[in-house]
Amino acid sequence: AQKITQTQPGMFVQEKEAVTLDCTYDTSDPSYGLFWYKQPSSGEMIFLIYQGSYDQQNATEGRYSLNFQKARKSANLVISASQLGDSAMYFCAMRERSNDYKLSFGAGTTVTVRA
Amino acid sequence: GAGVSQSPSNKVTEKGKDVELRCDPISGHTALYWYRQRLGQGLEFLIYFQGNSAPDKSGLPSDRFSAERTGESVSTLTIQRTQQEDSAVYLCASSLALTGVHSPLHFGNGTRLTVT
Numbered sequence: 219a220q221k222i223t224q225t226q227p228g229m230f231v232q233e234k235e236a237v238t239l240d241c242t243y244d245t246s247d248p249s250y251g252l253f254w255y256k257q258p259s260s261g262e263m264i265f266l267i268y269q270g271s272y273d274q275q276n277a278t279e280g281r282y283s284l285n286f287q288k289a290r291k292s293a294n295l296v297i298s299a300s301q302l303g304d305s306a307m308y309f310c311a312m313r314e315r316s317n318d319y320k321l322s323f324g325a326g327t328t329v330t331v332r333a
Numbered sequence: 334g335a336g337v338s339q340s341p342s343n344k345v346t347e348k349g350k351d352v353e354l355r356c357d358p359i360s361g362h363t364a365l366y367w368y369r370q371r372l373g374q375g376l377e378f379l380i381y382f383q384g385n386s387a388p389d390k391s392g393l394p395s396d397r398f399s400a401e402r403t404g405e406s407v408s409t410l411t412i413q414r415t416q417q418e419d420s421a422v423y424l425c426a427s428s429l430a431l432t433g434v435h436s437p438l439h440f441g442n443g444t445r446l447t448v449t
Contacts, residue, residue, distance in 0.1 A: 251434035
């Protein structure tokens with residue numbers, strides 16, 4: 219079974235608007251970490267934001283915030299005030315003890331920001 | 334350097350040849366990971382190292398793939414008798430600790446392998 223599901227293969231967003239990228243996950247571990255990475259066309263994987271399963275508050279990092287709904291097992295990424303440089307592939311990922319702490323990735327969502 | 338370094342950045346090889354891909358992790362990072370990314374797809378786990386040991390080799394696609402790490406630092410991923418389906422970007426990542434769910438993996442820029 220897929221551990222991480224990203225159902226949106228591609229999205230378009232207007233510059234300066236917000237966009238939400240969906241991510242659902244599957245685990246029976248009580249302790250896990252959720253991560254979002256950005257991969258521009260140049261190929262590097264850039265770590266954006268982290269949410270721990272025990273964190274009481276949603277994580278935020280600048281224009282990135284994570285809408286963490288533990289009961290629904292979802293960890294959606296919100297990018298506010300989109301910029302042209304935000305055009306990239308975005309991956310949701312999870313680390314869990316039962317998987318030897320390996321990072322499991324979703325299939326990714328391509329975001330294209332329009333001027 | 335401050336980040337994960339991979340070399341070469343690009344490699345074109347003929348089918349049947351062997352290739353070696355190199356990864357220099359961030360200094361002090363004990364955990365090292367190799368992933369493969371086929372064009373337009375997500376990341377596929379290959380192998381990880383804790384120190385110089387590889388506890389889990391289950392992600393290696395075939396016995397043509399092997400990896401080693403020395404000095405708790407540099408790692409090499411070797412692909413023998415390359416096939417066209419091996420064409421992909423091979424990404425290396427390191428993490429401060431193997432255990433713990435909170436440490437992000439820091440990735441190198443990858444090696445783009447093309448098998449002709």
